[in-house]
Amino acid sequence: MNGRHFASAASLLALCGCSYAPLTYMRTYGPAADPITSLGWGLTIVCSIVVVVITMLVLIATLRARATRGSMAAIAISRSSNGLLWIYIGTGLSSLVLLGLLIWTMITLAAVADSPKAPSLTIEIRAHQWWWEARYIDPIAADTFVTANELHIPVGTAVRLRLIGDDVIHSFWIPALAGKTDVIPGQTNAAWIEATTAGLYRGQCTEYCGLQHAHMSEAVIAESDAQFQQWRTLQLSDAASPESATSLQGQQVFLSHCAACHTVRGTDAGGILGPDLTHLMGRRTIAAGTLPNNLDSLTRWIANAQAIKPGCQMPAVELSHEDLVAVVAYVQTLD
Secondary structure, three states, rough: OHHHHEEEHHHHHHOOOEEOOOOOOOOOOOOOOOOOHHHHHHHHHHHHHHHHHHHHHHHHHHHHHHHHHHOOOOOOOOOOOOOOHHHHHHHHHHHHEEEEEEEEHHHHHHHHOOOOOOEEEEEEEEEOEEEEEEEEEEOHHHEEEEEEEEEEOOOOOOOOEEEEEEEOOEOOOOOOOOEEEEEEEEEEEEEEEEOOOOOEEEEEOOOOOOOOOOOOOEEEEEEOOOHHHHHHHHHOOOOOOOOOOHHHHHHHHHHOOOOOOOOOOOOOOOOOOOOOOHHHHHHHHOOOOOOOHHHHHHHHHHHHHHHHHHOOOOOOOOOOOOHHHHHHHOOOOOO
């Protein structure tokens, strides 16, 4: 096992021990999301109390009406001397509750607007129909690299996100780590995330952006600083050279059919229309979370992506069976 394979295997083994946080906002794992969760639970409790109180008042009024049914006095029009008092009390209590919730909301918005500590990592995220491009920005240009759909971040580190829309309006949301932020063409929006617990956190585009909106998910993998640095070092390296005759043939087929859209660093493939595939096999999924990253999925996707994700920007490429097998063998070397 060479160094590249060892790094990938170590990263995957480390993730096996991490907890998995599903797409839920009821429990969060970072300071950019925790205040939102507290506010959400508070609003839920207050609203539940209001529902219970109103339900009880309606039931009491209904039972009293039944008890006095048949009495002419019960339907006589009259004005109770303390009727307005109850209206004043109800209005006053409601106003105080709403004012309290407003203040709590403003405090929450202020708490999550920016990180209390200076972010030490900046990721530029560009939304496409229908996948996410992630550029890890570094002051040294040679240390900047690009990946897609899966973000790796170190635990306990504030991460600044620069969000840019490539085509239509999208919305970036990792509910366990932060609230939603729209991604708008012609505008750079800012957000931040921080994970306090190692794990894999699922996200989703939450602004309808076209036919495959539902198949535009993302993931954040929070890991120790040592694991992150190991992953980062791997990402900065060029793709491994294919060794077998089949994968060498596949590389030539890839360069003649796929290089106009995809980049594989260390080769002549420098396309920017599709995701950077330099270290494709280090990702859990392909097609922005649509399929697991395995032999069967890669074969189906390369053979006819339109049959799996209709309307996506990857055209159906006519390949012979031999060329298809060779291309799949080649992309499986991109670890």
